[in-house]
Every structure is written in C-alpha cells, then in structure tokens.
Amino acid sequence: MRTREIIDVAMKAGEILILSGAEVYRVEDTLARIFRSYDVEAECFVLLSGIFITAKGEDDEVISVVKRIKGHINDLQKIEKVNSFSRSLMVKAVSYEEAMEILNAIESTPRYRFSTRLAASGVAAFVYSLLFKSSVKEAVAALFISLMVFTVKENISRVGFFQFFEYFVSGMISGAMSIFAVKLFPEMNLYKIIIGSIMILVPGVAMTNGIKDALYGDTVSSIYRLAEAVFIAVAVASGVGIMLSIGIRWV
Template sequence: MDVKEVLDIAMLSGEILLTNGSETYRVEETIERICSAYDIESECFVVPTGIFLSGCSKNDTKDSISLVKRIKERTINLHKIEMINSFSRSLKDRRISYDEAMKFLKGLDSAPSFPYYKSLLAAGVTSFAYAMLFGSSAINGIVAAFISILIYYAEDKITVINLLPFFSEFIWSFITGILAVFINKYILPINIDSVIIGSIIVLFPGIAITNGIRDALYGDILSSQVRLAEALYTVTAIGAGVGISLLLMKYWM
C-alpha cells in the first residue's frame, strides 16, 4: 500500500472521530497508530475544525504527501468512536487492504446502532432524574421527561435545516420554557424551575466540556480553548432561550 492510500485511511478515520465528538489527542493518536501499522512516518495536527496530516515512507523519505481536511459539522456518536478505536488497534496484528479498510470506514454511516426508541427513552430518563434531583415530585419529573423527549425528537428530525451555530439550542430552550409555563397554566400545576432544568439537560454540552478539560490535561491548549468556548456559547444560548421565554410568558399570561 502506498503512502497516499495509508494517509487516506488515516485521514478518514480521524475525520470520523472528530465529527462524532472525539477528543483531539485521541484523533492524533489514532492517525499515528494507523500510519505506524503500515510503516509510514507521520505528523498530524488536529483542532476541532480541521486535520492537518503529512506522511512519508520509512524507506523513502522523499515520497512525502500532505493532506488537509476541514471539519464543518460535529455531533456525538460514541459508538462510532469505539469502532474506530477497535479498527486502528486491530491493524497492529493484521494489516488489511486499502479497499477493505475504506469499505469498513465508509460503511460506518449505515452501521447498526442503538434503536431510536432507546435514545428517546434515555433522554426521558435523564430528564426525569435531573428534575427529581432538584427536589421535584414524580409528576414534575414525568412532565420534564415528556418535554425532553419531544425536544430531542424534534431536534433530531429538523437537523436537515442548517441553522446558525448555537441558534438551534436557543430555539429549543425557548420552546422548553414556553411548554413548561403553558402546562403549568392550563394543564396541571408543576414546579416550572425543576421541569425546565430537567428538560434542557439533553441540550447541555457535557461532552464538549469534558473533552475541553481532557484536551487541556493532554497539553492541547488551543483545542481545549475552542471546545470550552463552544460549550460556553451553547450554555449562553440555552440560558437566553429559557430567559426570554419566561419573560415573554410573564407578560402574555
């Protein structure tokens, strides 16, 4: 396998990791592991929005290639991260051909994952637990679970609309506040504060904060600052959405 093919495999693996919520150091480590498995000397630099990779054959240092990949969209899928981790480690024991490797990597988009109903159930259980954690009753937890499942489902189905960064979090937190006040006013009395806290927890950027701290611990200061800033903007958007919804409902109702 030539240098270009190895770098293509490594770059696609890194892209999958980065777009699915992996830490920066893990992406660099995986790329270097894949290149090393095929006797390619490589240097890579990864930030949350891009991957810079160069490599050359250990036998012919003049045969050098550099690749750059811009990352425009990021989501969270720990299942794909785990599969890429297993894939990169398996190459140490068994090298596979270029076609076989690319077939596996490109097939991850259609790889079976958790059933969608389990994701909805997890969102509901998480919101119920957080509502109860803040001293709420079971009925408030159930309402929070209902709202979070509704928000999670709507957010997932409307991802085809390319909203501005952080604007989607603002919209969904705004709708959460409206729903909580509406239910309290016209359906049954609830603790609005605990219901809103439980409902918006599915929007909270927990992975971004965790990865930002872990990147800092590994010395990737630039990536750490980017991820923590992204988390801060997301939290600000969520807070603004809830605050504006409560302010509007105060005067309309």
C-alpha cells in the first residue's frame, strides 16, 4: 500500500472518531497504531476541529495532509468499532480497498432508533428524579417532560440550528412544562421535576472528555471541551431561568 493511501485510511479513521466524540489522545493513538501497522514513519497532531498528518513516503518524500472537521455527536459504538479495526491491523494489515470498505461501513452504521433513544431519555429522567429524592409522581412528571424535551431537541438538531439555541429551547420547554405540571398538581415540587427533566441535557461526556484530555496533556482540546460544557450548561440554565422568572408567579 502506498503512503498516500495509508494516510487516507488513517485520516478516515480519525475523522470518524472525532465526529463520534472520541478524546484527542484516543484519536492520536489510533492513527499512530495504523501507521505502525504499515511500517510508515508519521507524525499526527489532532484537534477537535481538524487533523494534521505528516508522513515520510516513497523515496523519502514528505507528505502533509490537513483535514478540517466540523461538528460531533456522541456515538460510542463507532468509536469502539474503529478502535477494534486499528487493533486488528496490528495483527494483519489489509489492503487499501478493504480498509476503506470497513471504515465506510463503520461510518454508515446507523445510530440507535429514535424510539430507543427516546425511551432511554425518559428512563434516565425518571431514575435521576428518584435519585434526588423525588416522589414517584414527580418522577413520572419528569419522565414525560423529558420525552417532550428530547423530541424537540432532536427536531431542532435536524434542522441545523446552532447548539446554544438547541439547548436554550430545551431548557425553556423543561421549565415551562414543569411549571404547568405543578399548576395541575400543587403538591409536587417544581425544582425536583426540573432537575429530573434536564438530566438528559447535562454535558457529562464533554466534561469527562475535557478532563481526560487535560490529564493527557492536550490542553487546547481540553479547554475546548470544557468551554463547550459550560456553554451548554449556560444555555440550559438560561432557558429554565427565563421560564421560571415568567411563570413562577402562577405556581
């Protein structure tokens, strides 16, 4: 396999990892493993917004490639598959065509169905409400509100609005519906319902990955992840806060 083809394979693998929410150190380790599998001398520098690769090709030719990457979601299934693929190359290197076929298949792997993710969001809201010592009635209210929040958030995401707006609207819906629930059932605690219903919006993965990147010395990516987590938290809090300031007088 020619060096340029190996770079294409590594770049494809790295792109899938970043778009799936992988940590920077994991992406760099995967790319390094791919190059070692084919005995190619290369240096890789990864940011959440791009991948930089420089490799020594045939006749000591130096090849540099840059890939701009925009956006990401959390898809642990694809991350696990790319990791397994890179490790399998250490055992047996495959041809360029076969490698790209495998990576294209991983890239096109469908996410869990909407109904499955919707059900998971409802269960998460219900369980976290109970964890924060809510009553069963309050947990059920948080469950239904979480289902509504998740549905709206997914639809906004498909339209393509920027992330801050997506979480801001989700926070507003959570606050408004929680106030409405307490209006119907005054014995319920407003704040416990809100806590349960916004748990699916908490940027736990971004915070965890940001801390892990910092521990591995990837300061730039760590700051990016933690800043993203802060902006999401501010967006959700702003949405909930606005609805509380408007509707609290009617509770």
